[in-house]
Amino acid sequence: xxxxxxxxxxxxxxxxxxxxxxxxxxxxxxxxxxxxxxxxxxxxxxxxxxxxxxxxxxxxxxxxxxxxxxxxxxxxxxxxxxxxxxxxxxxxxxxxxxxxxxxxx
Numbered sequence: 001x002x003x004x005x006x007x008x009x010x011x012x013x014x015x016x017x018x019x020x021x022x023x024x025x026x027x028x029x030x031x032x033x034x035x036x037x038x039x040x041x042x043x044x045x046x047x048x049x050x051x052x053x054x055x056x057x058x059x060x061x062x063x064x065x066x067x068x069x070x071x072x073x074x075x076x077x078x079x080x081x082x083x084x085x086x087x088x089x090x091x092x093x094x095x096x097x098x099x100x101x102x103x104x105x
Contacts, residue, residue, distance in 0.1 A: 059091030
């Protein structure tokens with residue numbers, strides 16, 4: 001069930017998005033980018049696939065605690081979370097950091 005939970009985001013008195021809630025998670029749906037252009041799914045997927053993520057997992061083994069840093073390509077992010085939620089990767093997620101692609105121009 002979707003509903004407005006807090007406020008309307010505004011930019012110079014112009015409403016740009018409404019904060020909503022779905023399954024207990026707040027989100028904002030964007031129709032256009034900051035330049036006013038409509039989103040292109042191919043460009044978004046290409047951008048996503050270039051990113052990598054450092055996902056830090058804390059895990060206690062016997063009397064010691066360890067932090068595992070997984071470096072996950074954007075195209076494999078769903079595979080990582082499938083493995084995590086299916087119990088193949090154990091521990092508590094403590095941080096997710098996006099690593100932008102290198103520009104070697």
